[in-house]
Amino acid sequence: MANVSVAAEWQLLYNRYYRKPEIYRMSWKHVELNRNKVACAPFGGPIAVIRDDSKIVQLGGESAQRKLRIFSSAGHLLGETIWKHPGGRLIGMAWTDDQNLVCLVQDGTVFRYTIHAELVEPSISMGKECFERNVVDCVFWGNGVVCITETNQLFCISDFKNPNPIKLADPGIEDLPLCMAVIEPQYTMSGNVEVLLGIGDACVLAVEEDGVQQLGLEMLRGPIQKMAVSRDGQWLASFTHDGRLLVMTSNLNDILIEQECESALPPEQLSWCGMDTVLLYWDDMLLMMGPRGDPVRYFYDEPIILIPECDGVRILSNSSMEFLQRVPDSTESIFKIGSTSPAALLYDALDHFDRRSAKADENLRLIRPSLTEAVEACIDAAGHEFDVLRQRTLLRAASYGQAFCSNFQRDHIQEMCKTLRVLNAVRHPDVGMPLSIQQYKLLTPAVLISRLINAYKHFLALRISEYLGMNQEMVIMHWACSKITASLAISDTNLLDILLDKLKLCKGISYAAVAAHADKNGRRKLAAMLVEHEPRSSKQVPLLLSIGEEDTALMKAIESGDTDLVYLVLFHIWQKRQPLEFFGMIQARALARDLFIIYARCYKHEFLKDFFLSTGQLQVGSGLAFVLHEVAFLLWKESWEIGKNPMASRGSPLHGPRIKLIEKAHNLFVETKEYTFESKAAEEHAKLIRMQHELEVSTKQAIFVDSSISDTIRTCIVLGNHRAAMKVKTEFKVSEKRWYWLKVFALATIRDWDALEKFSKEKRPPIGYRPFVEACVDADEKGEALKYIPKLTDPRERAESYARIGMAKEAADAASQAKDGELLGRLKMTFSQNAAASSIFDTLRDRFVS
Known part of the structure; x- marks a missing residue:
């Protein structure tokens, strides 16, 4: 009977079953969809509602001021604000992929809101031409929008995160198009957005940035009134002027479906239901049409909004939220009337088992060869159910069958239980995210967590993160920042205790980021207390500087031992403090002082001199000698730097800037006995440069100095x-x-x-x-x-000298006086080209040997 009651709710379209369960009874009050503009986010997202200013409505007790209200999918109010934008009529609004509400007004301005109806600054402009010519229609997708002006010009923003309005090619039409649709950039050959315009003739214009193309001239028999592009960008559903539904390829080359509708009036809404069927909605009837068979009709006595999803369509009315989808194969195999599939028999076996009937064992024996597939089907069917009791029964059936399977992956049930616990938690009316399992897998758990924290559902997000084994840092960080923003009445000390109690739950969390948020919200004291708990100096020190805690920042940088951090603090303080105050801060800190000296020696001599002199006044004993020594060397080095300037050697020989600097260095060296050598060297250096200046002045040649x-x-x-x-x-x-x-x-x-x-x-x-001889020989003056x-006086020197000027006999005579056989050998090699000379040296050497 349970199978019959489940299947009784289904509708058959040709050979496929569809179901439309009610997900929520809307908790809002006095919201009439036909009086308002409505924007619904996919993936169970929020609903934005604002009174439609293009309609004449009776206000009753309602305020004349228009309010933008944002609800969850269950109808709980998330936020509201007064609509104060004077840019003309609201043309359209939609939700971006990251759940920001974008609202386009008549003058081409785009306003953005969070899900709590908080305005996001700055606003975005579609450009000057839209401002001057007025926007009359628009189509949103993902993170982009295309709009058309009164002059039939198209403008596009492909990504609101990087808003750069682009004018598309001129479609060359005089009248506004009958309908407009968009093929998203990810599905086009060019990678740019493609806009489809249904115009009065029997054709569709495909407009891109660099051109316009006519489509469907041979396929269509009249103008198109409504269009909807499928989720994957491959198919185009359209309603023609004579009441036909056409489903074509997006390039309009092939017709897949052509069916007569029950009305020639264009529907108010045209939408895809997953990738299987197309929905058309008129005033009181929703028509579902597929490739074959008679359409399915649903009748409504109140207006509805169709919200396309990846696996179906959510249907929003004044009083309820429903979900229309094709019945999954696993669900159909179990609950279809008269089904004898293994999964249906396993489900039935559980019922017999609960009633202690022997037929349970009989069913199991019948499906023994297909028991694994039956268990898988029950698990899959449980995942597609919104009813918790039915989920539980299907999972019990799977668990019952699993006990008789030897090779079944036993973690499948546990994984499905985990997934369903998450889905049931977010589907609860207090949360209001009616995700199907297919939507959940496409969205990913990480994005779900992000959407929960943006909705201020931090506790649930934390529990889901913990349950799924995900990093909880993002949740706790967002909670802490939100708590700071919302807790203006709580003292810094009390708020710190509240924050630390939660922040310590997550190891490695960035206290510095939370402190930065506190500082941004004007709570500098709280920021200073928070940053004390940040263990990473690389994050702690920059924040301390930004909140004016220079002394603490310098101490933390030194403790870290990171010289880059120390330099960061030094340069920051250097720019903000007076020199004497800066010198006093670094003098007692050895690492900071030494790093400053290393840098200043290379780039800031004057500043380093001031540092040494000022700190010398604060020191006693040997410290003074050290200071004087450093300053003296700086002066000396500075004199060399001046010497590199070609103008430095000109001018007065007695009062040149270099001589004065060296003399100053000499005077400082004289002050202490430890630097006697340096003192003498500086004195003589100054004296030498003075004399060289005098020589340059007297000779008028700049060739002496240095x-x-x-x-x-x-x-x-x-x-x-x-x-x-x-x-x-x-x-x-x-x-x-x-x-x-x-x-x-x-x-x-x-x-x-x-x-x-x-x-x-x-x-x-x-x-x-000998130097006289060498000087003459080098000058080739023999x-x-x-x-x-x-x-x-030395015969060896005479012999070598004679040999150098080529006088062999004299060289031999001198060598004979030296009585050096080795010398004779070297001289013979010198005259190796002269046979007569070589024989002289051989004769002499033979005489010494004998």
Whole structure:
């Protein structure tokens, strides 16, 4: 009898059964759909209602102010607000995929609302032309909208998250289209939205951004009054002017269904019911038509709204919410009148078992080969049921049959029980989300949780997350932020205790994000207390800076040991605090101080000098020496930086900026005994640059500054300024040996051989005569070299010198005096190209060997 009562509610369309159970009795009061514009979200989403300003209605006791009201699918009020937008008549409204209500008004402005009727800023404009020409109609889909103006121009926004209005191609029509539909971008070849316009001629225009195409010229026998594109974008259902229903491919190349309807008047609504049938609604009748067979009629004495779903259509009336869908195969196999399928026999066996009848065992023996399939069918049928008692009975039947199956996957029942517990929880009228199992799988649990928390159903979302083993952080975070926003009357301390009691339930939750929300809502003290509980410094420190807790931020950054965080705090404080205050903050914190010094040494010398000098006043003992030493080196380094400027060496030789800086450094080094070497080096550096400036002024050649003492002496000699060279020698106490080396090679450079000879005779050179020989040989002056070779006291040096200028016999004579066989061998190699010379060295070497 139970099978008969279930199947008695079904309607047969050709060879398929359909059912239309009532899901809810609407809990709202005094809502008349025919007086209002209504927008219903798919997947059991909310319902938006606002009085239709294009209709003349009797207000009665109702306020003249229009209200936008948002209800759950069960009719519970979620939020309401006064409609205050002056942009003209409301053209259309719909729900986006993320459940924002979008409302398009006559001047092309799009307003967005949350499910609690809170306005989302900013509004969106469809563009200047829509503002000037007025929007007259629109079609929404997913996250986009297409609208048409009084001048029959089409404009599109493909994604409200990135609103960029685009003008589509000009359709070239004079009158407004009879109907309009949209093929979503994901189903078109171009990847852009395609708009179908039913115009007066027997054709449909397909309009895209880059062109217009005429469709259906041969297929249609007159204009189309209504259109609806299937969910997958492949099929187009249309109602013609002569009362026919046509179902065609979306390119209008092929007709799949052509049936006469019972009225030539265009229906108020045309909708797909899943992918199986098409619904047409007139004033009091809902007609369901399929590929074959007589249509099914449903009669209503109140207006209805059709809400297409992936697996059927929800039907909203003033008093109820129904769900029209095709009866699932598993349900049909069990409850169809006269069914003898294994699943039906298993369901019947449970009934006999409950009544302790032996027929239960007989049924099981009959279906033994197909018992696994029967159990699966009962589980599947339970998933498609909205009635909880029927779910329970079907699952008991599956469990009963499973006991006799040896190879059945036993977790299937548990998985279905888990799914149904979630679905039954969200279907409860207090929640009002009448999801079918197919919609639930398509929506995914994660999106369901997101929609629950947006509806402020945090406790249910938390329990479902926990039950499904999902991360609960998103739920708790949203609850905490919502609690902060809604708890203006609760003190920061009390609210902190409430928040921490819940936040600690989820490990790894971002206290910093909650604190940031508190700060955004003007509760800085609460934010500061919350951020103390954030364990991740990378999130904690930036927030502390944003709420003005610089001292705490610096301390936390240092404790983390992350130098990037420390630098972040340093640069932030540097910009906001006075220098002395900044110096005082970092002086006692070694890591911050050292990092600042490293940075400032490279980029901020003046600031670093101020730091050392200011902190030196705060220090005593050896600390002062350290400060003076650092500042002195900074001054010295700065002088080198100035030296890189080509203009730095010009000007006064006594008062140049570089000399002053070096002298300052010298004076600082003198202050302490620990830096005697540095003090002397700075003093001599300043003296050298001063002399080099004087030489550049006197010679009018900028070639001295920043050269070494040796180079300065050499340059003076080359220029013939021997007095200046002697002054540099005397001033810097250059040794005699170094002086001789420098002068010998300088004179050879300018080829002043007479001066070189005279210099060699002033006194016996402390470096000997070999440098004189080398200078002449390097200058390729063999004759000059012969003046000094005989003066070499070491016969080896004489032999090598003679060999260098190609005098083999003299080299051999000198080598014979040295009595060095190895030297003779080297000299022979020098004259290897000269056979006569080689024989001389062979003779000498043979003499030494014998």
